Amino acid sequence: MAIAAPGTTGHLESLVNVATGELDRRIFSDEEIFELEMTHIFGRAWLFLCHETQIPKRGDFFEAPMGRDNVLVVRQKDRSIKALLNTCTHRGNAVCRADEGNVRNFMCTYHGWTFGLDGELVGVPGLKDFYHDELDKSKYPLRQVAQLDSYKGFVFATMDPKAPPLLDFLGRTGRIGVDLLAERGDIEARPGIQKFTLNCNWKFAVDNSFDYYHPQITHISAQAVGMIPSAAATDSGGARTDEGNSLGVQRLPTDLDTLVALGEYGHAISGPSVESMLRTLPPEMHEVVTWRRNPGPYAALGSVGSRFAGHPQVFPTAWFTMDAQISLRVPRSAGVTEVWWFSFKDRNQTPEEQRAQLDRQIHSFGPAGFLEQEDGENWSQSTLQTGAGARRSIPQQLKMGLGRGKIIHEDGVARIEAAVNEHAQLWTYLSWLEWIKGTSWDELRDSTTPGDSI
Numbered sequence: 001m002a003i004a005a006p007g008t009t010g011h012l013e014s015l016v017n018v019a020t021g022e023l024d025r026r027i028f029s030d031e032e033i034f035e036l037e038m039t040h041i042f043g044r045a046w047l048f049l050c051h052e053t054q055i056p057k058r059g060d061f062f063e064a065p066m067g068r069d070n071v072l073v074v075r076q077k078d079r080s081i082k083a084l085l086n087t088c089t090h091r092g093n094a095v096c097r098a099d100e101g102n103v104r105n106f107m108c109t110y111h112g113w114t115f116g117l118d119g120e121l122v123g124v125p126g127l128k129d130f131y132h133d134e135l136d137k138s139k140y141p142l143r144q145v146a147q148l149d150s151y152k153g154f155v156f157a158t159m160d161p162k163a164p165p166l167l168d169f170l171g172r173t174g175r176i177g178v179d180l181l182a183e184r185g186d187i188e189a190r191p192g193i194q195k196f197t198l199n200c201n202w203k204f205a206v207d208n209s210f211d212y213y214h215p216q217i218t219h220i221s222a223q224a225v226g227m228i229p230s231a232a233a234t235d236s237g238g239a240r241t242d243e244g245n246s247l248g249v250q251r252l253p254t255d256l257d258t259l260v261a262l263g264e265y266g267h268a269i270s271g272p273s274v275e276s277m278l279r280t281l282p283p284e285m286h287e288v289v290t291w292r293r294n295p296g297p298y299a300a301l302g303s304v305g306s307r308f309a310g311h312p313q314v315f316p317t318a319w320f321t322m323d324a325q326i327s328l329r330v331p332r333s334a335g336v337t338e339v340w341w342f343s344f345k346d347r348n349q350t351p352e353e354q355r356a357q358l359d360r361q362i363h364s365f366g367p368a369g370f371l372e373q374e375d376g377e378n379w380s381q382s383t384l385q386t387g388a389g390a391r392r393s394i395p396q397q398l399k400m401g402l403g404r405g406k407i408i409h410e411d412g413v414a415r416i417e418a419a420v421n422e423h424a425q426l427w428t429y430l431s432w433l434e435w436i437k438g439t440s441w442d443e444l445r446d447s448t449t450p451g452d453s454i
Contacts, residue, residue: 016433018454021402021422022395023429025386028201034334036436041316042067044160045265045435046169048318048328049073049083051189051342052153054100059117062100065330065338066159071145072096072106073155074117081150083157084119084142095142099193106142115142151175152182164441170314172412173263176305177312180269181320183297185346190358194341194366200379201386202317202331203432205339208375209311209319209327210270210424212258213400216249218374227363227370229253229280253280259308260416260423262407262450266431270424271310271322273417288322304411313424315431325361335383341366398422398429405454414450423454430454 015024015033027033049064055075062073063086070086072095086094088108095106095115105122107114114123119142124135145157149166156166163169170178181187198205208214215228222228229252239249254272261269272280277289291297292306301308312320319327328340343361345354365372385391401421407414416423427450434447 012433012437016429017395018426018430021399021426022397025392025394025396027429027432028203028383028386029334029392031334033436034331036438037331038067040438041432041435042331044158044163045316046147046149046156046158046163046166047316048314048326049155049157051187051344052081052150052155053188055081057102059102059104060100061096061103063096063098065328065340066145066157067331069159070094071157072142073157076117081148081155082118083145083148083155084115085144087143088113089121089140089142113140119144151178153187154178154182162441164445169265171264171267172305173261173269173312173414174265174267174314176261176301176308176413177267177269177314177320179297179300179305180292180308180312181324181326181344183300184291184324184344186348187324187344188347190343190345194343195338196367197332197336197338198376198380199335200337200376200383201334202329202337203428204379204382205327205329205337205375206313206317206319207425207428208379209313210260210268210422210428212252212255212271212310212420213422214375214378216251218378219371220250221374222370223250255420258418258420259310260405260418260421261304261308262414262416262424262427262454264445264448264450266315266428266435266448267313268315268424268427269308269310269312270421271308274307274309277309302411302413304413304415313428315428316435321365323360323364324357325365327365337379339366339372398426402426403453407450407452407454409450416454427454 015027047066050062050073054062055073058075058077060075063070064073071083072086073081073083076082086096088095090113091110093108093110095108105114105116112125113121116122121137121140124137127133127135146159146161147163148157151166151170219228239247241247254276257273257276258271259273274289274292278286281288289309292301298306317329324344326342330338330340332338345357362368363370401418401423405416405423407416431448434444
């Protein structure tokens with residue numbers, strides 16, 4: 001069955017069923033749906049590009065992905081920032097082949113057209129002899145993104161000139177998500193980005209940030225070596241054999257006390273509460289979460305935001321982790337995702353503290369990550385099972401807590417307090433559906449504004 005074209009949403013509506021908690025598996029492998037995502041999500045949404053500390057000096061640049069485009073985020077001579085599409089306006093070659101660095105200008109290696117830091121065309125070989133001085137250089141600058149802005153040093157951009165301002169797009173939930181990293185201290189991006197490719201759909205990697213149901217199985221080895229906390233008590237429910245014998249599946253101590261925040265445009269936060277983490281962590285590790293209660297962070301996060309210790313996701317693909325990292329899930333095709341990891345440090349920490357944190361960052365996530373290697377296998381296998389054949393007709397299930405998501409509105413945050421659940425995942429796909437319809441910004445905001453339940 002063909003997917004409906006933009007403007008005719010009949011078939012699209014059937015892809016996500018909030019009432020039954022079921023998803024059509026085609027959304028993870030159908031190339032036509034992927035094209036809708038490229039146009040209506042990655043061609044419109046505000047996307048995270050980099051942190052300002054990655055481009056501190058005049059002429060510093062960082063290349064970032066925006067859907068199918070690559071953009072050069074460049075520190076200007078006046079200290080402002082611009083984002084330029086990395087494609088020459090002559091014959092389309094990339095004007096820069098480095099991921100980051102410092103330059104005085106950008107020169108295309110095909111014919112030598114040269115562009116200033118601001119993207120203006122400043123040099124054309126043979127301008128007099130070959131072009132007879134008839135080429136108006138002012139008409140051929142590097143193309144800029146439609147809008148660029150930053151929030152507390154985190155740089156975002158959109159290709160849509162009609163998109164709402166960044167602060168409106170983030171809303172209260174999105175800003176809390178960023179604040180849970182920005183307010184940790186005097187943060188600075190560590191040099192280098194970890195990048196690797198997985199054979200999976202980007203949405204599997206995105207919704208996994210909210211999934212606290214999988215560690216008991218997927219990361220049982222991480223529990224065994226003490227990387228993540230485990231509990232002596234085993235599951236008292238359905239983890240049993242046909243004979244009724246317990247399978248010995250552990251449950252995380254935080255599983256019965258989680259917080260979910262739902263925000264406009266699809267942003268969400270989900271995971272343990274600070275209170276549950278304090279009951280779980282040894283006293284010497286309490287600072288991992290109690291920093292939220294310091295005066296500065298508390299003022300930014302508020303009484304509700306300061307209770308979140310879970311994973312914030314700025315829609316569509318930016319995950320702000322609990323240990324000062326950002327993961328971007330960059331879609332390359334319906335079945336291929338490139339994962340980027342940005343790591344941060346607090347400049348006020350001691351060298352020993354910074355090294356300890358870096359060790360955790362490297363060995364938890366990324367290509368050498370203890371946890372992500374296990375996650376990546378799940379995502380790849382799950383994507384494979386959405387391909388052609390009978391398996392494609394089996395719906396994905398998001399029924400945990402279905403119909404029990406009572407939303408509490410307080411301090412500008414729509415939150416749910418519950419045991420481990422799939423409310424944030426369901427919210428992500430509900431919002432995703434509204435995005436791919438290609439609706440107007442006003443309609444999109446209205447349809448992704450949390451009500452009283454999910």
